[in-house]
Amino acid sequence: MTGLFVTFEGGDGVGKSTQAALLEDWLRAQGRDVVRTREPGGTDVGQRVREIVLHHRGHIDARAEALLYAADRAHHVATVVRPAIARGDVVIQDRYLDSSVAYQGAGRVLDPQQVRDLSLWAVDGLLPDVTVLLDLDETSARRRLDADDKPFDRLEAEQAEFHARVRTAFLTLADAEPARFLVVDASLPVDEIAALVRARVADRLG
Ligand code: TYD
Numbered sequence: 001m002t003g004l005f006v007t008f009e010g011g012d013g014v015g016k017s018t019q020a021a022l023l024e025d026w027l028r029a030q031g032r033d034v035v036r037t038r039e040p041g042g043t044d045v046g047q048r049v050r051e052i053v054l055h056h057r058g059h060i061d062a063r064a065e066a067l068l069y070a071a072d073r074a075h076h077v078a079t080v081v082r083p084a085i086a087r088g089d090v091v092i093q094d095r096y097l098d099s100s101v102a103y104q105g106a107g108r109v110l111d112p113q114q115v116r117d118l119s120l121w122a123v124d125g126l127l128p129d130v131t132v133l134l135d136l137d138e139t140s141a142r143r144r145l146d147a148d149d150k151p152f153d154r155l156e157a158e159q160a161e162f163h164a165r166v167r168t169a170f171l172t173l174a175d176a177e178p179a180r181f182l183v184v185d186a187s188l189p190v191d192e193i194a195a196l197v198r199a200r201v202a203d204r205l206g
Contacts, residue, residue: 001032003085005126006201007096010134011167013144014186015193019134020092022194023201027090035084038094040069042076054153066104066115073097074122082126090201096128098173106169129204132197133174136186138163 006023008016024034041050049072053065060068073096084091097119105112136144138160145152174181182200184193 001088003088004090004130004201004204005081005085005093005128006090006130006132007093007098007128008132008134009095009098009102009170010186011136011138011141011163011170013141013148014134014136015144015190016094016134018190019132019193019197020094022190023197024092026194026198027092027201033087033089034092035080035089036092037076037080039076039096039099040072042072042080042093045075046072062104062109066100066110066118069100069104070118070122073100073119077123077126090205093128096131097123098131098133098170101173102166102169106165106172112169128180130200131174131177131181132200133170133181133183134186134193135167135171135183138167140187 008020010016020036024036027034039046040053041047049068053060053068053072081091081093097116100119101112101116104110105115141163142160171183174183182196184196186193
């Protein structure tokens with residue numbers, strides 16, 4: 001069997017992990033081996049990076065932040081993602097380089113193309129076969145986050161305007177690569193979204 005690399009992207013609180021779990025269940029029921037993982041924090045090294053980027057108190061320079069995410073990604077792709085794809089597994093991943101472009105590029109002050117190039121260098125050019133963008137307007141996204149009683153991490157605590165820029169950045173990325181992206185309205189019922197995702201993945205699996 002040939003491996004497949006599927007990523008889920010979108011703002012905070014759009015339901016990426018729910019959809020990743022449903023896709024995993026369905027693929028396992030089809031007899032596929034699945035590796036479910038995430039960035040930042042998909043490795044032991046990545047866990048330490050995750051602690052810094054999400055929970056460090058105080059300012060982190062924008063370029064330093066971009067490099068930290070890229071470092072996490074480099075190690076994760078080299079030690080987890082590429083070996084899994086090579087074995088013929090399906091990798092289902094919460095967030096990948098599009099998150100860096102959207103958050104560090106559009107959300108911050110960095111040039112999105114440079115951020116993308118940095119990540120592409122970090123992973124030696126590996127792009128997903130399918131990227132599901134769960135798109136949700138900021139007000140609904142904020143409502144979902146507020147309903148959750150976990151404390152906000154550094155990025156979740158950013159202002160509404162920041163999240164609006166992130167959303168626009170994701171949609172721009174999806175427009176630029178329609179063959180890779182599946183854009184789904186995240187306010188649809190969970191089962192409907194799952195069916196759309198399954199259809200795209202089944203199509204790519206052949
Ligand atoms: P996470 O707890 O994984 O949240 P979520 O459930 O929203 O995916 O937190 C990841 C946070 O890190 C999220 O706010 C987006 C941010 N992030 C970046 O800014 N750049 C990146 O490259 C990645 C992978 C994540």
